[in-house]
Amino acid sequence: MTKHFTSLASAAGTLTLLISALLVTQTANAEGDSNIEKGRAIAFGGTKGNCLACHMIEDGESPGNLGPPLIAMKARYPDRDKLRAQIWDPTAANPESAMVPFGKYKVLTEQEIDYLTDYIWSL
Amino acid sequence: MMHRVLKQLTIAAVVYGFAATIQAGPQEDRQTFIDTYKWKFPNVPMEEYPNGAYAIDPIGRENWEAIEEFPPYETFIDAGREMWAKPFANGKGYQDCFPDGPVIAHHYPRWDKTQGQVVTLPLAINQCREANGEKPLKYKRGPINDILSFIAYESRGQVTNVEIPEDDPRALEAYEKGKKFYFTRRGQLNFSCATCHLQNTGMQVRTEILSPSLGHTTHWPVYRSKWGTVGTLHRRFSGCNENIRAKPLEAQGEQYRNLEYFLTYLSNGLELNGPGARK
Numbered sequence: 001m002t003k004h005f006t007s008l009a010s011a012a013g014t015l016t017l018l019i020s021a022l023l024v025t026q027t028a029n030a031e032g033d034s035n036i037e038k039g040r041a042i043a044f045g046g047t048k049g050n051c052l053a054c055h056m057i058e059d060g061e062s063p064g065n066l067g068p069p070l071i072a073m074k075a076r077y078p079d080r081d082k083l084r085a086q087i088w089d090p091t092a093a094n095p096e097s098a099m100v101p102f103g104k105y106k107v108l109t110e111q112e113i114d115y116l117t118d119y120i121w122s123l
Numbered sequence: 124m125m126h127r128v129l130k131q132l133t134i135a136a137v138v139y140g141f142a143a144t145i146q147a148g149p150q151e152d153r154q155t156f157i158d159t160y161k162w163k164f165p166n167v168p169m170e171e172y173p174n175g176a177y178a179i180d181p182i183g184r185e186n187w188e189a190i191e192e193f194p195p196y197e198t199f200i201d202a203g204r205e206m207w208a209k210p211f212a213n214g215k216g217y218q219d220c221f222p223d224g225p226v227i228a229h230h231y232p233r234w235d236k237t238q239g240q241v242v243t244l245p246l247a248i249n250q251c252r253e254a255n256g257e258k259p260l261k262y263k264r265g266p267i268n269d270i271l272s273f274i275a276y277e278s279r280g281q282v283t284n285v286e287i288p289e290d291d292p293r294a295l296e297a298y299e300k301g302k303k304f305y306f307t308r309r310g311q312l313n314f315s316c317a318t319c320h321l322q323n324t325g326m327q328v329r330t331e332i333l334s335p336s337l338g339h340t341t342h343w344p345v346y347r348s349k350w351g352t353v354g355t356l357h358r359r360f361s362g363c364n365e366n367i368r369a370k371p372l373e374a375q376g377e378q379y380r381n382l383e384y385f386l387t388y389l390s391n392g393l394e395l396n397g398p399g400a401r402k
Contacts, residue, residue, distance in 0.1 A: 053328050066326040066333075091313070098323055100312045107311055 032118070039119025042112050049108065049116055054099070057123065066098060073123045084117040149287055149298055153389050156321070160335050163325055172338030173396045179325055180332040187400065196272055196346040196398040199353045203273025206266065211255045217270070220251035228278030228395055232285065232384050234294035241297050241380040245271065245355060249375075262374035263358035271344045272353055275397030283341060283395065285388040301385025304378060305336075310369030316382075331402075340387040342399030353398060356383060 043051040044060055052060045056069035063069075077083035086093060088103030102108045108116065147155075160167070164179055171178035177187045207225055210216045221227050231244040242250075245267055249259035260267040287294045305316040319328070320336045327333070343356040350358075357379050361371035372378050 062330050064327045064329050064331075066323050066328060096322070098314070098318045105311050105313060 035115050035118045036122050037119075039115035039117070039122075042108065042116045043119055048112070049102065051120075070120055070123050073121050077121065080117060080121050083121055084113060087113055087117060087120070149295075149388055152302065153391060156337055156389050159321065160324065160337055164335075169392070170394065172335060172390070173341035173393050175338055175342070175399075175401065176332045176334035178338070179335070183332065183402070186402075190348075190400050194346075194398075195348075195400055196344075196353050199269050199272035199344075199346070199398065200276045201273075202266075202269035203271065203276075206270045207273055211252070211257050213255050215255050217248070217251060220247075220254070225274045225277040226281065228274050228397065229281035229284060232380065232387055234286070234288055234291065234297065234384075236288070236291050236294075239293055240377065241384045243375065243380055243383055244274065245357070246375050246380070263355055263361065264352070268344045268353040268355060271355065272398045275342075275344065275395065278395050279397070281395045283387060283390045283393050285384065285391055287388065297381045298385050298388060300378070301381035301383070304382045305385055310364065310367035312367040312369075314367040316363070336386060337389055338393055340383065340390050341393050341395050342397040344397065345399040345401050347401050349402065 042048045043057060051057060051070065052063045054064040054066035056063040056065065056071075073083065077086070089101040090097040090099035091101055091104075100107055102116075103110065103113050157169070160172070167178050174184075174187075177184040207217050218224055223230075228244060231247065232241050234240075235242040245260075245262055248267065248270060249262075253259055260270075287298050289295075308315045308318065316336070319333045320339070324333050324335045340356065343359075344353045345356075345359070346353045347359075355374065357374035360379050360382065361374065364371040
């Protein structure tokens with residue numbers, strides 16, 4: 001009886017652990033999704049990233065074509081940090097790049113660049 | 124795709140080449156611009172360039188031609204004609220300052236050896252006014268656009284012919300300063316004039332097609348729908364600088380006058396067709 005009780009208790013404990021682990025993962029996912037949403041708002045915002053001025057992105061209206069379409073970003077940038085660096089200062093990789101140095105010239109905050117990178121990387 | 128990449132690379136080489144070869148003279152500069160655009164837009168004849176983006180944008184051109192059927196700048200030309208004819212308080216008038224007037228737009232901008240600076244048409248107009256005891260006009264908005272519209276209209280068909288006199292090295296210096304301004308990246312968004320109007324001409328920012336610099340100066344002042352009125356070239360310069368989040372410089376200050384000198388030189392040989400109408 002005692003033995004049964006113990007195993008029951010430990011099973012319950014495991015279950016609790018599992019549930020809380022699940023909850024944590026879900027919260028993390030939700031956070032990831034909301035970061036991507038924040039990044040999307042920055043990308044589409046005319047006074048923030050204004051990425052649509054030059055890049056085609058998903059269903060964004062009236063995109064420009066000065067830069068390449070933002071698709072298959074994980075294939076183009078397997079390393080998220082490299083994508084972030086490209087947004088932070090594209091003239092580091094190519095001095096003739098027409099793209100705005102969003103981080104270097106403080107057009108966006110470091111936090112905003114993180115959200116934006118999350119979003120662009122998801123495309 | 125490959126073709127486009129090659130083009131971008133070559134244009135990058137052109138832009139970079141400009142920065143590297145300071146010794147290239149004005150004639151070589153102008154030829155490089157012509158070659159670049161000819162190669163980007165092989166089917167656009169030179170005489171189309173005074174029409175700006177509409178030389179390379181068939182859809183925008185249709186709207187523009189519709190607007191030109193009832194030119195929005197017409198009343199400004201009429202107001203300017205009256206201004207030209209009305210004597211100053213001292214009895215003299217613009218005709219006394221400009222004996223060849225009003226067909227004078229093609230004489231500007233020009234290097235003035237005595238003043239040691241580039242004299243543009245708006246500057247010459249204000250110098251005339253001040254010499255006759257009149258208040259100078261503001262350089263971006265207001266009545267200066269009336270008199271400029273009239274002079275531009277009367278000067279239609281004249282040909283851009285900016286000279287850089289060799290007997291005064293300061294003239295070439297002014298041109299070089301204008302050229303340097305054109306190729307210098309500035310503002311929080313880090314654009315130079317060349318980024319959009321040489322390197323990426325014909326590409327779209329949102330729905331706007333970036334215009335070539337050849338022909339940029341032929342049609343001022345311009346009725347701009349966005350402004351809802353006629354404005355000067357230097358007002359447009361300031362607007363461009365604001366767009367890239369750079370500090371707009373003083374209209375008719377030395378820097379914008381030198382830029383105008385360089386930019387107008389590029390259009391040598393192109394017909395004047397002002398005033399213009401733009402979106």
